[in-house]
Amino acid sequence: MGNPHLLVVPYPAQGHVIPFMELSQNLAKQGIKISFVNTEFNHKRVIDALGKKLDENGLLHLVSVPDGLEDGEDRNQIGNLTERLCQVMPGQLKELIDKVNGSDDNKISCVLADISLGLAFDVAAEQGIPTAGLWPASMFQLMFFLRIPKLIEDGLIDGNGTPLMKHKMFQLSPMTPVIQPINFAWLSFGNSPSTQKFMFDFLRLNNKAVETADWILCNSSLELEPEACNLVPKVLPIGPLSAANRFGNLSGNFWSEDPTCLQWLNQQSPGSVIYVAFGSSTVFDEIQFQELALGLELTKKPFLWVVREDIIKGKHQFYPQGFKERVSNQGKIVSWAPQVAVLGHSSIACFISHCGWNSTIEGVSNGVPFLCWPCFSDQFLNESYIYDIWKVGFKLKRDERGTIRKEEIRTKVEQLVGDEDFKTRAVELKQMVTKSVGEGGNSDKTFKNFVDWLKS
Known part of the structure; x- marks a missing residue:
């Protein structure tokens, strides 16, 4: 078998593409070949924003697939975008994998996909390709989504994700965030009940990827979220990726930065x-x-x-x-x-x-x-x-x-x-987090183990 070749598939939103790009650059520095999949719409934006050729020692390639939306449609309408992706993306990814595997001696050895895009794991499984998942948000948010069945059982939400006690704030454990039912994530992705229900079901389905993937990584650190990390031991913190990728030349931005x-x-x-x-x-x-x-x-x-x-x-x-x-x-x-x-x-x-x-x-x-x-x-x-x-x-x-x-x-x-106390605490937190991605830190160890697995 040749060198490892990773197909990287983020959910097509700026906040997802950036951490995936940071992790991809860190992997390319380790000699791992990357084919990074954006939607055609975002691919064009990333290339335009770069304004120069991308070269992470020649190992990081940007490729694209359609997102199923027309030219003028609003891609910030998450509900609509997600529905289209579910319709067109599985077929597009399958074609892309066939194309790469047909033309490249380095066949795709692993699909690294966004947990927010469960469909990518299904495509990889059909093709018999190992999978790794990256969760680009907090460990706690993922843990909360994994708890959805329990939230229904406890009568906090109904089967459509509608909060049954809208104004009752609660915590899952003492050192985790306070939750307000009116701010549940799926309620903010669309105004109509049907969009909310679609997004709620979509998030529940994505949970399956956490069980099936070979690796699950999270852009967080043990120091930032000790409690949440302990509650979902299968998910390994590997971040903050921005702190690990100090000298990355490409951020995956959709807009040109003003230097x-x-x-x-x-x-x-x-x-x-x-x-x-x-x-x-x-x-x-x-x-x-x-x-x-x-x-x-x-x-x-x-x-x-x-x-x-x-x-x-x-x-x-x-x-x-x-x-x-x-x-x-x-x-x-x-x-x-x-x-x-x-x-x-x-x-x-x-x-x-x-x-x-x-x-x-x-x-x-x-x-x-x-x-x-x-x-x-x-x-x-x-x-x-x-x-x-x-x-x-x-x-x-x-x-x-x-x-x-x-x-x-x-x-x-x-x-x-x-108030100097805020700055003092912020600097203490910075030191903990920096240690985590530094040589021998928790996130650093996870990253190295992941690289070893990819190469084995």
């Missing part, structure tokens, strides 16, 4: 800048966007704010009147930032974040305190980790209309930056 923000950060004093970024799919209404803008202005602190071109519902950026002129010396606004480099910069004071898992562990890996602004899916659980368990940040309160007001932003920034 000028790093030069701008160089001109700011240490620990002075508020970094504001909401990931790849958060969308604001105009009122909320304007409150955020005015809140940043009110802090009178320097800020670096990532404003994607599609961040406002149906409108292009709509700043308050005169805002850009007034803050021209205070803030820098970019459309996408090299986030890991930004968070590692000495001038950053705190991170206003949607608390997606990648952003959460990138902040933690760099010892940065948080202001939490969760919007959907697992972001509320991650907020609970940051606020309730690790105690490295604050929550932002919403008014009766659900808006976070400018005064709230100013007040919380002052409290967070004015």
